[in-house]
Amino acid sequence: MERINLLGRTVAEMQNLMLELGEKPFKGRQLFKWLYNSLQPDFQQMTDLSLELRRKLSEQYIFEGIQPKKKSRSRDGTEKILFSLEDGNFIETVLIPDGPKTTVCVSSQAGCALGCRFCATGKIGFKRNLTAGEIVGQLLFIRRQYGPESFQNIVFMGMGEPLMNFSNLTAAIEIISSELGLSLSAKKITVSTVGLVPKIYELADSGLKVNLAISLHAATDDKRRAIMPVSRGYLLLELMDAARYFALKRKKRVTFEYILFEGFNDTMEDIQALSNLIKGIPCKINVLAYNPVGDLPYSRPSEGKLNEFGRLLYPRAPAVTIRKSRGLDIDAACGQLAGKYLKAS
Ligand code: SF4
Numbered sequence: 334m335e336r337i338n339l340l341g342r343t344v345a346e347m348q349n350l351m352l353e354l355g356e357k358p359f360k361g362r363q364l365f366k367w368l369y370n371s372l373q374p375d376f377q378q379m380t381d382l383s384l385e386l387r388r389k390l391s392e393q394y395i396f397e398g399i400q401p402k403k404k405s406r407s408r409d410g411t412e413k414i415l416f417s418l419e420d421g422n423f424i425e426t427v428l429i430p431d432g433p434k435t436t437v438c439v440s441s442q443a444g445c446a447l448g449c450r451f452c453a454t455g456k457i458g459f460k461r462n463l464t465a466g467e468i469v470g471q472l473l474f475i476r477r478q479y480g481p482e483s484f485q486n487i488v489f490m491g492m493g494e495p496l497m498n499f500s501n502l503t504a505a506i507e508i509i510s511s512e513l514g515l516s517l518s519a520k521k522i523t524v525s526t527v528g529l530v531p532k533i534y535e536l537a538d539s540g541l542k543v544n545l546a547i548s549l550h551a552a553t554d555d556k557r558r559a560i561m562p563v564s565r566g567y568l569l570l571e572l573m574d575a576a577r578y579f580a581l582k583r584k585k586r587v588t589f590e591y592i593l594f595e596g597f598n599d600t601m602e603d604i605q606a607l608s609n610l611i612k613g614i615p616c617k618i619n620v621l622a623y624n625p626v627g628d629l630p631y632s633r634p635s636e637g638k639l640n641e642f643g644r645l646l647y648p649r650a651p652a653v654t655i656r657k658s659r660g661l662d663i664d665a666a667c668g669q670l671a672g673k674y675l676k677a678s
Pocket residue numbers: 445446447448449452453454455456491492493494527668
Protein backbone atom coordinates (compact mmCIF):
# COMPACT_ATOMS: atom_id res chain seq x y z
CA MET A 334 0.00 0.00 0.00
CA GLU A 335 1.34 3.42 -0.93
CA ARG A 336 1.82 5.58 2.14
CA ILE A 337 0.26 9.06 2.28
CA ASN A 338 2.42 12.11 2.85
CA LEU A 339 1.16 14.23 5.76
CA LEU A 340 3.18 17.28 4.74
CA GLY A 341 0.89 20.30 4.69
CA ARG A 342 -1.86 18.96 6.96
CA THR A 343 -3.16 21.48 9.48
CA VAL A 344 -3.87 20.83 13.18
CA ALA A 345 -7.57 20.29 12.44
CA GLU A 346 -6.70 17.80 9.70
CA MET A 347 -4.35 15.92 12.03
CA GLN A 348 -7.13 15.77 14.63
CA ASN A 349 -9.52 14.33 12.03
CA LEU A 350 -6.88 11.82 11.07
CA MET A 351 -6.73 10.61 14.66
CA LEU A 352 -10.50 10.17 14.72
CA GLU A 353 -10.24 8.10 11.54
CA LEU A 354 -7.63 5.96 13.26
CA GLY A 355 -9.92 5.46 16.25
CA GLU A 356 -7.84 7.70 18.51
CA LYS A 357 -8.56 10.79 20.59
CA PRO A 358 -8.33 14.05 18.59
CA PHE A 359 -5.76 15.63 20.97
CA LYS A 360 -3.22 13.14 19.66
CA GLY A 361 -3.44 15.02 16.38
CA ARG A 362 -1.98 18.03 18.16
CA GLN A 363 0.89 15.92 19.49
CA LEU A 364 1.57 14.52 16.03
CA PHE A 365 1.42 18.02 14.51
CA LYS A 366 3.95 19.30 17.03
CA TRP A 367 6.37 16.44 16.42
CA LEU A 368 6.29 16.96 12.66
CA TYR A 369 6.43 20.75 12.32
CA ASN A 370 7.91 21.95 15.60
CA SER A 371 10.29 19.20 16.68
CA LEU A 372 11.06 18.42 13.01
CA GLN A 373 10.79 14.72 13.77
CA PRO A 374 9.48 12.87 10.69
CA ASP A 375 9.95 9.38 12.17
CA PHE A 376 6.70 8.23 13.83
CA GLN A 377 8.60 5.60 15.82
CA GLN A 378 10.45 8.35 17.71
CA MET A 379 7.24 10.04 18.93
CA THR A 380 7.53 8.85 22.46
CA ASP A 381 4.27 10.32 23.79
CA LEU A 382 2.20 8.31 21.29
CA SER A 383 1.35 4.68 22.01
CA LEU A 384 3.35 1.97 20.28
CA GLU A 385 0.18 0.83 18.55
CA LEU A 386 -0.51 4.31 17.15
CA ARG A 387 3.11 4.70 16.04
CA ARG A 388 2.81 1.42 14.20
CA LYS A 389 -0.41 2.45 12.46
CA LEU A 390 1.09 5.78 11.43
CA SER A 391 4.27 4.17 10.10
CA GLU A 392 2.27 1.68 8.05
CA GLN A 393 0.00 4.21 6.40
CA TYR A 394 1.78 7.56 6.37
CA ILE A 395 5.04 9.36 5.77
CA PHE A 396 6.16 12.94 6.32
CA GLU A 397 8.45 13.89 3.49
CA GLY A 398 9.69 17.39 2.66
CA ILE A 399 10.52 18.88 -0.73
CA GLN A 400 13.96 18.35 -2.21
CA PRO A 401 16.49 21.04 -3.13
CA LYS A 402 18.20 20.71 -6.47
CA LYS A 403 20.63 23.57 -6.32
CA LYS A 404 21.76 26.35 -4.00
CA SER A 405 23.46 29.59 -5.03
CA ARG A 406 24.99 32.20 -2.74
CA SER A 407 25.29 35.88 -3.65
CA ARG A 408 28.26 38.08 -2.77
CA ASP A 409 25.94 39.94 -0.37
CA GLY A 410 25.06 36.75 1.56
CA THR A 411 21.66 36.19 -0.08
CA GLU A 412 21.03 32.52 -0.79
CA LYS A 413 18.71 31.09 -3.43
CA ILE A 414 17.44 27.52 -3.24
CA LEU A 415 15.97 25.81 -6.28
CA PHE A 416 13.53 23.05 -5.32
CA SER A 417 12.50 20.32 -7.67
CA LEU A 418 8.90 19.19 -7.07
CA GLU A 419 7.53 15.70 -7.54
CA ASP A 420 5.91 16.46 -10.89
CA GLY A 421 9.07 18.02 -12.35
CA ASN A 422 8.14 21.65 -11.67
CA PHE A 423 10.70 23.95 -10.08
CA ILE A 424 10.32 26.73 -7.55
CA GLU A 425 12.77 29.08 -5.89
CA THR A 426 13.10 30.30 -2.33
CA VAL A 427 15.43 33.10 -1.23
CA LEU A 428 17.05 33.71 2.17
CA ILE A 429 17.94 37.34 2.71
CA PRO A 430 20.11 38.06 5.76
CA ASP A 431 19.95 41.63 7.01
CA GLY A 432 22.01 42.26 10.15
CA PRO A 433 20.87 39.88 12.87
CA LYS A 434 17.61 39.03 11.07
CA THR A 435 16.92 36.88 8.04
CA THR A 436 13.88 37.08 5.80
CA VAL A 437 12.73 34.19 3.63
CA CYS A 438 11.06 35.00 0.33
CA VAL A 439 8.64 32.11 -0.26
CA SER A 440 7.01 30.92 -3.50
CA SER A 441 3.28 30.19 -3.65
CA GLN A 442 2.90 28.97 -7.25
CA ALA A 443 5.07 27.27 -9.85
CA GLY A 444 5.21 29.97 -12.51
CA CYS A 445 2.57 32.69 -12.58
CA ALA A 446 -0.46 33.44 -14.72
CA LEU A 447 -0.43 37.21 -14.32
CA GLY A 448 2.29 38.07 -16.81
CA CYS A 449 3.65 41.30 -15.34
CA ARG A 450 5.81 42.62 -18.15
CA PHE A 451 8.93 43.16 -16.04
CA CYS A 452 8.98 39.81 -14.21
CA ALA A 453 10.94 36.64 -14.98
CA THR A 454 8.32 34.43 -13.32
CA GLY A 455 5.63 36.07 -15.44
CA LYS A 456 7.53 35.05 -18.57
CA ILE A 457 7.29 31.38 -17.58
CA GLY A 458 3.50 31.36 -17.51
CA PHE A 459 1.41 29.42 -15.01
CA LYS A 460 2.33 25.84 -14.13
CA ARG A 461 0.24 25.17 -11.04
CA ASN A 462 -0.60 26.19 -7.50
CA LEU A 463 1.70 24.87 -4.79
CA THR A 464 0.11 22.67 -2.14
CA ALA A 465 0.15 23.88 1.46
CA GLY A 466 2.83 21.22 2.02
CA GLU A 467 5.04 22.59 -0.74
CA ILE A 468 4.73 26.10 0.69
CA VAL A 469 5.56 24.97 4.24
CA GLY A 470 8.17 22.54 2.86
CA GLN A 471 10.35 25.45 1.70
CA LEU A 472 10.58 26.67 5.30
CA LEU A 473 10.96 23.23 6.88
CA PHE A 474 13.95 22.58 4.65
CA ILE A 475 15.58 25.82 5.81
CA ARG A 476 14.86 25.08 9.49
CA ARG A 477 16.32 21.58 9.14
CA GLN A 478 19.36 22.87 7.30
CA TYR A 479 20.13 26.02 9.29
CA GLY A 480 18.40 25.57 12.65
CA PRO A 481 15.47 27.06 14.58
CA GLU A 482 16.79 30.64 14.39
CA SER A 483 17.43 30.52 10.66
CA PHE A 484 14.77 33.15 9.80
CA GLN A 485 12.67 35.74 11.59
CA ASN A 486 10.44 37.05 8.79
CA ILE A 487 8.63 35.58 5.82
CA VAL A 488 7.46 37.40 2.71
CA PHE A 489 5.26 35.76 0.10
CA MET A 490 7.07 37.54 -2.71
CA GLY A 491 8.64 34.56 -4.43
CA MET A 492 7.21 32.92 -7.53
CA GLY A 493 3.49 33.36 -8.08
CA GLU A 494 0.59 35.47 -6.87
CA PRO A 495 -0.22 34.15 -3.36
CA LEU A 496 -3.82 35.38 -3.34
CA MET A 497 -4.57 33.23 -6.40
CA ASN A 498 -3.75 30.21 -4.24
CA PHE A 499 -5.80 31.41 -1.30
CA SER A 500 -6.83 28.21 0.49
CA ASN A 501 -3.37 26.61 0.35
CA LEU A 502 -1.77 29.91 1.33
CA THR A 503 -3.98 30.31 4.39
CA ALA A 504 -3.51 26.66 5.41
CA ALA A 505 0.26 27.15 5.16
CA ILE A 506 0.12 30.36 7.20
CA GLU A 507 -1.90 28.53 9.85
CA ILE A 508 0.83 25.86 10.11
CA ILE A 509 3.66 28.41 10.09
CA SER A 510 2.13 30.66 12.72
CA SER A 511 0.77 27.94 15.04
CA GLU A 512 2.63 27.64 18.34
CA LEU A 513 2.59 23.90 17.79
CA GLY A 514 3.89 24.37 14.25
CA LEU A 515 6.72 26.58 13.03
CA SER A 516 5.71 29.05 15.72
CA LEU A 517 6.45 32.19 13.75
CA SER A 518 4.04 34.99 14.64
CA ALA A 519 1.72 36.01 11.79
CA LYS A 520 2.93 39.56 12.45
CA LYS A 521 6.24 38.45 10.93
CA ILE A 522 4.55 37.23 7.75
CA THR A 523 3.84 39.50 4.77
CA VAL A 524 1.58 38.51 1.90
CA SER A 525 2.38 40.41 -1.27
CA THR A 526 -0.17 40.83 -4.04
CA VAL A 527 -0.39 42.64 -7.34
CA GLY A 528 -3.79 43.77 -6.14
CA LEU A 529 -6.56 41.18 -6.45
CA VAL A 530 -9.23 43.37 -4.91
CA PRO A 531 -11.81 40.78 -3.73
CA LYS A 532 -9.04 38.62 -2.22
CA ILE A 533 -7.65 41.58 -0.26
CA TYR A 534 -11.06 41.92 1.42
CA GLU A 535 -11.11 38.17 2.04
CA LEU A 536 -7.64 38.27 3.61
CA ALA A 537 -8.62 41.23 5.79
CA ASP A 538 -11.67 39.29 7.02
CA SER A 539 -9.84 35.96 7.40
CA GLY A 540 -8.67 36.61 10.95
CA LEU A 541 -5.04 35.98 9.96
CA LYS A 542 -2.90 38.72 11.47
CA VAL A 543 -0.51 38.91 8.52
CA ASN A 544 0.86 42.05 6.87
CA LEU A 545 -0.16 43.10 3.38
CA ALA A 546 2.10 44.46 0.66
CA ILE A 547 0.65 45.67 -2.65
CA SER A 548 2.79 45.88 -5.78
CA LEU A 549 1.76 49.25 -7.14
CA HIS A 550 4.61 50.27 -9.46
CA ALA A 551 2.56 52.99 -11.15
CA ALA A 552 0.14 55.61 -9.89
CA THR A 553 -2.21 55.92 -12.87
CA ASP A 554 -4.43 53.23 -14.37
CA ASP A 555 -2.94 53.67 -17.85
CA LYS A 556 0.65 53.20 -16.74
CA ARG A 557 -0.20 50.31 -14.49
CA ARG A 558 -2.07 48.52 -17.26
CA ALA A 559 0.98 48.89 -19.49
CA ILE A 560 3.15 46.79 -17.16
CA MET A 561 0.64 44.71 -15.18
CA PRO A 562 -2.13 43.17 -17.32
CA VAL A 563 -4.04 42.02 -14.22
CA SER A 564 -4.72 45.65 -13.32
CA ARG A 565 -7.13 45.87 -16.28
CA GLY A 566 -9.61 44.09 -14.03
CA TYR A 567 -9.55 46.66 -11.21
CA LEU A 568 -9.32 50.42 -11.12
CA LEU A 569 -6.67 51.91 -8.86
CA LEU A 570 -9.40 53.61 -6.85
CA GLU A 571 -10.98 50.21 -6.14
CA LEU A 572 -7.57 48.88 -5.12
CA MET A 573 -7.06 51.84 -2.79
CA ASP A 574 -10.46 51.19 -1.19
CA ALA A 575 -9.43 47.59 -0.54
CA ALA A 576 -6.06 48.70 0.87
CA ARG A 577 -7.79 51.18 3.18
CA TYR A 578 -10.23 48.50 4.32
CA PHE A 579 -7.37 46.11 5.13
CA ALA A 580 -5.41 48.78 7.02
CA LEU A 581 -8.39 49.85 9.11
CA LYS A 582 -9.76 46.37 9.72
CA ARG A 583 -6.42 44.85 10.67
CA LYS A 584 -5.12 48.05 12.26
CA LYS A 585 -1.94 47.70 10.26
CA ARG A 586 -0.23 49.90 7.75
CA VAL A 587 -0.25 48.51 4.24
CA THR A 588 3.02 48.55 2.32
CA PHE A 589 3.00 49.76 -1.28
CA GLU A 590 5.87 48.43 -3.36
CA TYR A 591 6.98 50.81 -6.10
CA ILE A 592 9.59 49.54 -8.54
CA LEU A 593 11.28 52.43 -10.24
CA PHE A 594 11.83 51.96 -13.98
CA GLU A 595 14.11 54.41 -15.77
CA GLY A 596 12.06 56.81 -17.87
CA PHE A 597 8.70 55.16 -17.11
CA ASN A 598 7.43 56.06 -13.64
CA ASP A 599 10.17 58.26 -12.22
CA THR A 600 9.05 61.87 -12.77
CA MET A 601 7.70 64.56 -10.46
CA GLU A 602 4.29 63.95 -12.05
CA ASP A 603 4.47 60.32 -10.94
CA ILE A 604 5.35 61.42 -7.41
CA GLN A 605 2.39 63.78 -7.37
CA ALA A 606 0.01 61.11 -8.68
CA LEU A 607 1.32 58.61 -6.14
CA SER A 608 0.93 60.93 -3.18
CA ASN A 609 -2.64 61.83 -4.27
CA LEU A 610 -3.52 58.16 -4.67
CA ILE A 611 -2.48 57.05 -1.18
CA LYS A 612 -3.99 60.01 0.68
CA GLY A 613 -5.76 58.89 3.83
CA ILE A 614 -4.46 55.31 3.71
CA PRO A 615 -2.31 54.18 6.65
CA CYS A 616 0.66 53.01 4.62
CA LYS A 617 4.34 53.08 3.85
CA ILE A 618 5.99 53.01 0.46
CA ASN A 619 8.98 50.88 -0.44
CA VAL A 620 10.78 52.19 -3.48
CA LEU A 621 13.21 49.84 -5.21
CA ALA A 622 15.16 49.98 -8.44
CA TYR A 623 14.11 47.64 -11.23
CA ASN A 624 16.24 44.52 -11.42
CA PRO A 625 16.98 43.74 -15.07
CA VAL A 626 15.63 40.48 -16.50
CA GLY A 627 17.04 38.98 -19.69
CA ASP A 628 15.85 40.82 -22.79
CA LEU A 629 12.93 42.66 -21.20
CA PRO A 630 12.67 46.27 -22.39
CA TYR A 631 13.04 48.05 -19.05
CA SER A 632 16.08 49.75 -17.53
CA ARG A 633 17.33 50.12 -14.02
CA PRO A 634 17.55 53.72 -12.79
CA SER A 635 20.81 55.04 -11.36
CA GLU A 636 21.25 55.05 -7.62
CA GLY A 637 21.19 58.86 -7.71
CA LYS A 638 17.81 58.81 -9.45
CA LEU A 639 16.43 56.29 -6.96
CA ASN A 640 17.52 58.37 -3.98
CA GLU A 641 16.23 61.57 -5.54
CA PHE A 642 12.82 59.94 -6.15
CA GLY A 643 12.71 58.83 -2.51
CA ARG A 644 13.79 62.27 -1.28
CA LEU A 645 11.05 64.04 -3.28
CA LEU A 646 8.38 61.51 -2.32
CA TYR A 647 9.27 61.53 1.38
CA PRO A 648 7.42 64.70 2.45
CA ARG A 649 4.35 63.63 0.45
CA ALA A 650 3.85 60.15 1.96
CA PRO A 651 3.45 58.83 5.51
CA ALA A 652 6.69 56.78 5.29
CA VAL A 653 9.14 55.99 2.51
CA THR A 654 11.92 53.39 2.44
CA ILE A 655 14.45 52.89 -0.31
CA ARG A 656 14.96 49.15 -0.55
CA LYS A 657 18.29 47.69 -1.58
CA SER A 658 18.36 45.02 -4.26
CA ARG A 659 19.64 41.78 -2.83
CA GLY A 660 21.05 38.76 -4.61
CA LEU A 661 21.29 40.49 -8.00
CA ASP A 662 24.34 38.46 -9.07
CA ILE A 663 22.49 35.14 -8.61
CA ASP A 664 19.18 36.30 -10.13
CA ALA A 665 17.54 36.17 -6.72
CA ALA A 666 16.37 39.78 -6.57
CA CYS A 667 12.76 40.92 -6.82
CA GLY A 668 11.21 39.93 -10.17
CA GLN A 669 14.12 37.71 -11.20
CA LEU A 670 12.93 34.29 -10.02
CA ALA A 671 12.49 31.93 -12.92
CA GLY A 672 13.48 28.47 -11.74
CA LYS A 673 15.15 26.69 -14.56
CA TYR A 674 12.43 27.45 -17.11
CA LEU A 675 13.78 30.70 -18.41
CA LYS A 676 17.28 29.35 -18.72
CA ALA A 677 16.09 26.25 -20.52
CA SER A 678 14.10 28.15 -23.13
S1 SF4 B 1 5.31 40.14 -10.39
FE1 SF4 B 1 4.28 38.55 -9.19
S2 SF4 B 1 2.21 38.54 -10.03
FE2 SF4 B 1 3.46 39.61 -11.55
S3 SF4 B 1 4.09 37.98 -12.97
FE3 SF4 B 1 5.70 38.18 -11.41
S4 SF4 B 1 5.18 36.60 -9.90
FE4 SF4 B 1 3.34 36.97 -11.14
